[in-house]
Amino acid sequence: MHVVVNAAMSADGKLSTRRREQVVISGEADFRRVDELRASVDAVMVGVGTVLADNPSLTVDDSDLVAERDQRGDSPQPARVVADSHARTPPDARVLDGAAETYVLVAEEEPREHRQTLEDAGATVVVAGENRVELPDALDQLEAHGVEALMVEGGGELIFSLFADDLVDELSVFVAPKIIGGRDAPTLADGDGFVRDFPELELAGVERIDDGVLLEYDC
């Protein structure tokens, strides 16, 4: 599977505020690029922290891009994936609105009835890992469902875990000329952090977009 992480951060590396309120960080052109990236993949993934904070739809907005997917023989919308060890995705979350197939990744210890609630809401539940979603196993199972290209939008906890498991192939980050600040505000990679063996990235592109900069790395 090919995994692309894409996010937008402030110049001080924050993805949102300390209250985890969504911030419009990208400009018009970057949102367009994100829509194109979504349209190019089989699935778009976030952690449940992002679902609970933002209630995103994770769909492709542009109808021409949707039509192009259709012409290629793909589903009109990429699937959505939520890493959600303890099945906290609300049944009325937008990711479960039926606009696209949605996989919710849960841990084995999650009670059967919680999984059933998600299935009743329309999700396909994938079980991987005992008490926390084990990403390598989960991504293998998604691949068996036909997900070969995966875009991950965040948040910082999930992105850190993907780097810790050496699962990221590409990283794109739009850096906006603003400061959000806050020691508790989510950053691009949170989790426990690395103390050694820091993942090394290779700079593959630098582009001025809107009033910010897009940095692209091979991982």
Ligand SMILES: NC(=O)C1=CN([C@@H]2O[C@H](COP(=O)(O)OP(=O)(O)OC[C@H]3O[C@@H](n4cnc5c(N)ncnc54)[C@H](O)[C@@H]3O)[C@@H](O)[C@H]2O)C=CC1
């Ligand atoms: N600016 C941007 O591009 C983006 C910003 N965000 C922001 O990020 C914030 C949410 O980020 P976080 O709180 O870090 O939550 P997150 O979205 O990274 O979700 C973390 C949760 O995912 C679940 N999870 C399951 N398996 C996991 C694993 N193996 N590793 C890590 N997590 C796993 C856990 O329940 C964990 O608490 C929100 O404020 C949102 O607005 C989110 C996406 C993109």
Ligand SMILES: Nc1nc(O)c(N)c(N[C@@H]2O[C@H](COP(=O)(O)O)[C@@H](O)[C@H]2O)n1
């Ligand atoms: N690329 C990007 N730029 C920003 O400025 C953002 N705030 C985000 N946030 C991500 O997009 C999700 C919302 O998606 P929908 O429009 O609801 O489909 C949000 O949950 C973050 O993952 N991304």
